[in-house]
Amino acid sequence: MSTLMEDDIKRWTAKRKTTLVLDIIQGKTTVSEASRAYDLNPSEVEQWVDEGKRGMENALRSKPLEIKEQYERQLSDLQQAYGEAMLELRARKKLASLLGNEDEK
Numbered sequence: 001m002s003t004l005m006e007d008d009i010k011r012w013t014a015k016r017k018t019t020l021v022l023d024i025i026q027g028k029t030t031v032s033e034a035s036r037a038y039d040l041n042p043s044e045v046e047q048w049v050d051e052g053k054r055g056m057e058n059a060l061r062s063k064p065l066e067i068k069e070q071y072e073r074q075l076s077d078l079q080q081a082y083g084e085a086m087l088e089l090r091a092r093k094k095l096a097s098l099l100g101n102e103d104e105k
Contacts, residue, residue, distance in 0.1 A: 009038060017052075020045070020048070021048050021049050024045070024049055025049070025052070025053075031045045031049065054070075
Protein backbone atom coordinates (compact mmCIF):
# COMPACT_ATOMS: atom_id res chain seq x y z
CA MET A 1 0.00 0.00 0.00
CA SER A 2 1.00 3.58 -0.42
CA THR A 3 3.62 4.99 1.89
CA LEU A 4 1.26 7.86 2.69
CA MET A 5 -0.96 5.50 4.66
CA GLU A 6 -0.33 5.28 8.37
CA ASP A 7 -0.74 2.00 10.21
CA ASP A 8 -3.14 3.28 12.88
CA ILE A 9 -5.62 5.68 11.24
CA LYS A 10 -8.21 7.10 13.57
CA ARG A 11 -9.91 9.47 11.12
CA TRP A 12 -10.37 8.85 7.42
CA THR A 13 -9.91 12.23 5.78
CA ALA A 14 -10.66 12.80 2.11
CA LYS A 15 -6.93 12.73 1.38
CA ARG A 16 -6.48 9.34 3.08
CA LYS A 17 -9.54 7.92 1.33
CA THR A 18 -8.21 9.20 -1.99
CA THR A 19 -4.85 7.54 -1.39
CA LEU A 20 -6.52 4.23 -0.57
CA VAL A 21 -8.92 4.42 -3.53
CA LEU A 22 -6.05 5.18 -5.92
CA ASP A 23 -4.09 2.22 -4.52
CA ILE A 24 -7.10 0.00 -5.22
CA ILE A 25 -7.66 1.39 -8.73
CA GLN A 26 -3.95 1.05 -9.55
CA GLY A 27 -3.97 -2.56 -8.37
CA LYS A 28 -1.56 -1.98 -5.49
CA THR A 29 -4.11 -3.51 -3.12
CA THR A 30 -7.63 -4.91 -3.16
CA VAL A 31 -10.77 -3.94 -1.30
CA SER A 32 -10.50 -7.04 0.90
CA GLU A 33 -6.83 -6.46 1.70
CA ALA A 34 -7.48 -2.82 2.58
CA SER A 35 -10.53 -3.75 4.66
CA ARG A 36 -8.50 -6.22 6.70
CA ALA A 37 -5.43 -3.99 7.00
CA TYR A 38 -7.38 -0.98 8.27
CA ASP A 39 -10.28 -2.80 9.97
CA LEU A 40 -12.85 -1.28 7.60
CA ASN A 41 -16.13 -2.62 6.33
CA PRO A 42 -15.57 -3.82 2.73
CA SER A 43 -18.84 -2.23 1.57
CA GLU A 44 -17.65 1.12 2.92
CA VAL A 45 -14.39 0.84 0.97
CA GLU A 46 -16.32 -0.19 -2.17
CA GLN A 47 -18.52 2.88 -1.71
CA TRP A 48 -15.41 5.09 -1.55
CA VAL A 49 -14.15 3.52 -4.78
CA ASP A 50 -17.53 4.07 -6.49
CA GLU A 51 -17.67 7.68 -5.31
CA GLY A 52 -14.11 8.22 -6.48
CA LYS A 53 -14.91 6.89 -9.92
CA ARG A 54 -18.02 9.09 -10.18
CA GLY A 55 -15.95 12.09 -9.10
CA MET A 56 -13.30 11.37 -11.71
CA GLU A 57 -15.92 10.96 -14.41
CA ASN A 58 -17.44 14.31 -13.51
CA ALA A 59 -14.05 16.02 -13.33
CA LEU A 60 -13.22 14.81 -16.84
CA ARG A 61 -16.45 16.07 -18.41
CA SER A 62 -16.16 19.02 -20.75
CA LYS A 63 -18.72 20.75 -18.52
CA PRO A 64 -18.49 19.28 -15.00
CA LEU A 65 -21.67 19.18 -12.96
CA GLU A 66 -21.77 21.04 -9.69
CA ILE A 67 -21.93 18.78 -6.64
CA LYS A 68 -25.39 20.08 -5.77
CA GLU A 69 -26.60 19.32 -9.28
CA GLN A 70 -25.18 15.78 -9.05
CA TYR A 71 -27.01 15.13 -5.78
CA GLU A 72 -30.23 16.67 -7.08
CA ARG A 73 -30.09 14.43 -10.16
CA GLN A 74 -29.40 11.37 -8.01
CA LEU A 75 -32.25 12.31 -5.63
CA SER A 76 -34.62 12.78 -8.55
CA ASP A 77 -33.71 9.34 -9.94
CA LEU A 78 -34.25 7.74 -6.53
CA GLN A 79 -37.60 9.50 -6.05
CA GLN A 80 -38.75 8.29 -9.46
CA ALA A 81 -37.73 4.71 -8.67
CA TYR A 82 -39.52 4.92 -5.29
CA GLY A 83 -42.67 6.22 -6.96
CA GLU A 84 -42.63 3.43 -9.51
CA ALA A 85 -42.12 0.82 -6.77
CA MET A 86 -45.04 2.23 -4.77
CA LEU A 87 -47.33 2.14 -7.82
CA GLU A 88 -46.40 -1.47 -8.47
CA LEU A 89 -46.97 -2.41 -4.83
CA ARG A 90 -50.40 -0.76 -4.81
CA ALA A 91 -51.34 -2.46 -8.08
CA ARG A 92 -50.31 -5.85 -6.68
CA LYS A 93 -52.34 -5.28 -3.51
CA LYS A 94 -55.36 -4.21 -5.55
CA LEU A 95 -55.04 -7.24 -7.82
CA ALA A 96 -54.67 -9.55 -4.81
CA SER A 97 -57.83 -8.13 -3.22
CA LEU A 98 -59.77 -8.46 -6.50
CA LEU A 99 -58.65 -12.08 -6.84
CA GLY A 100 -59.50 -12.80 -3.22
CA ASN A 101 -55.91 -13.49 -2.16
CA GLU A 102 -56.08 -11.85 1.22
CA ASP A 103 -52.69 -13.37 2.25
CA GLU A 104 -50.83 -11.13 -0.24
CA LYS A 105 -51.97 -7.87 1.32
